[in-house]
Amino acid sequence: MSSHNQNASSVRLSPAVEIDERADITVRAVISLRWVAVAGQLATILVVDLFLHVLLPMQALLLVLLATAALNAVLSGARHAWPPRRHDGQNRWMTVIGATMLFDLVALTLLLYFTGGMTNPFSLFYLVNLVLAAFVLPRRWVWGLNVIAIACVGFLVMRYEPLLLLEADPEPGVPPGGGFDVLSTGSLIAYATCATVIVLFTTRVSSQLRRQERRVRELADLRARSERLESLGTLAAGAAHELATPLSTIAVITQEVERELSSGKLTDQTISDIQTVRSELDRCRDILDRMSTDAGLAIGETLVKTTVGELVEEAVDGAGDPQAIQVTFADGAATVPLEAPLHGLAQAVRGIIKNAVDASGPQPRVECRVTASNDRFTLQVQDSGTGMDAETLRRIGEPFFTTKEPGKGTGLGVFLARNIIERLGGTLAFSSTPGEGTCVTIQLPTRLPAPGQAGASDLAGHGQLF
Structure with missing residues (x-):
């Protein structure tokens, strides 16, 4: 069998x-x-x-x-x-x-x-x-x-x-x-046959349904484990990618300092090099902090009852100069109830807004427009940068792909934000015209599953029981 x-x-x-x-x-x-x-x-x-x-x-x-x-x-x-x-x-x-x-x-x-x-x-x-x-x-x-x-x-x-x-x-x-008694005997045979066929059929359906439900649970568990391993692998690769540059700088400087100390000389350049080491170590700590935050999103977060306005407020906080970010809400959008993993989702949205601020040049101007209905809300983030060509727009969101200067970005922000948003049942879309800036559109349902829980239902079959 x-x-x-x-x-x-x-x-x-x-x-x-x-x-x-x-x-x-x-x-x-x-x-x-x-x-x-x-x-x-x-x-x-x-x-x-x-x-x-x-x-x-x-x-x-x-x-x-x-x-x-x-x-x-x-x-x-x-x-x-x-x-x-x-x-x-x-x-x-x-x-x-x-x-x-x-x-x-x-x-x-x-x-x-x-x-x-x-x-x-x-x-x-x-x-x-x-x-x-x-x-x-x-x-x-x-x-x-x-x-x-x-x-x-x-x-x-x-x-x-x-x-x-x-x-x-x-x-x-x-x-x-x-x-x-022909009628009575016939009725007995008919009932026995009819009941046997129905019981045979329904027990087979029940057995098949239980097997299918067990397979769905196993596939859901396997998918959750796979997502966790994928997230950990991505984060580990990102950490290695980002930490390689500052650690290489530290290695070169320590060799120079060791050589000067062995000769008994301590120059101003040596002191400057030591300060550079301190700066690079702070940079490593910042990278590890960001990596640990992103790792927390992959593990999962409990749902909290909040509003669209509170989510956007938390996302904007820490994304850049508050004077450079203008937030506008459509009528009633700020008070639309929202049930979501607030901190993890805000972290993902904050990364998108911060990218818009960074792309807008020395005098950034970023517009965040929010609209909402009873079951979905939309956040559009428009920067005032130079925009992206078709090739860059196609590659945006790839792991480790970034248009920032070396050391300024991990190339993982959009990738991780897209993973979180899509696993919550939403979409993340980019549109850009060179010379006119880039617009990022985030759409999400107002009642969201916790990260890692979305996607199990799509494994269940549709159609008939068999």
Whole structure:
């Protein structure tokens, strides 16, 4: 069984096309249940004919069963020849399954027509067919089959072939059918068969659903671990990249200081070099502080209830000269309720605003425009810099890519900000015209998941249970 499931989930038709496991499970389940139905119908016909002594039109009944079995064989062969594929397989195969269940309703109607119509206890199987359809087909198919089933029942109420007993004159006190109450026995068999099919089907659905939920949880955990490792790897690489320059400077200076001290000379240049070492060490500490802050965003932060205005206020604080940053709110935007990881999100937005200040030259002027609705808010950050060409705009956000002077930026600010914003269900977009500055547009929902929690729901399947 395990190898079978593994094959179903991992078979590849080509590097770009995969079997749609969900649709394939549905098709296999329907084919299996139809073989069970054919075997059950054949067994029921033989029991009624041999033991209940009811005269049946065997030729017509067996012809219907033969047609059902032939269609199921064709369906099984088609599944092997043209298995459901991702993107285009499920809709096509749902149409095939819907047409097959329509055939089954017609076949059941024919069987009941020759065996007493709605007086036949096996008319319960109309409900079984509709229950199965509700589990595996889209809503429009289920309602269509429901209307057709009602029409079939109406037809059988008016037209059917009555059942005839082989024993026309039973002994006094003995029920017709040679010691059996035909109606009661038929009802018992019909109920047992109907209940068995429904229980078999629903337990299979429940088992499949539990397996799917377990896989979703495992994939969500794996994704969370992968994101944490990716963040740590990125931060480690960034730390190495940023710390390399000041540490190299420190290494050169310490060699010079060591040489001068060994000769007993201490010049003004040596003192200046020592001050440079101190400055470079402060720079290293600043880099490590920023790295630790960014690392905290990857781990996750609890949600707090705040407002859009408070978020923007915290983001602007520390982003640069307050006189250079102009914030405008649309009517009511500042007071729109917001539930978010405030400090982590503000840190990401602050990095964007600080980049705008740095890009605006010696006399920076940055405009922050905020609009909001009940479920989303938008922050546009417009700088007064020289703008970016198409190639720079294309590369913005790549790890370690920066337009700043060496030592002035890590090349990770936009990359980490984009990761945080997108994991919170938002978007980060850049537009720029050379000579006219750059505009950054941030859109976010007003109720945000904590970092690391977003994205798990998109792993859950959509469509039918199978």
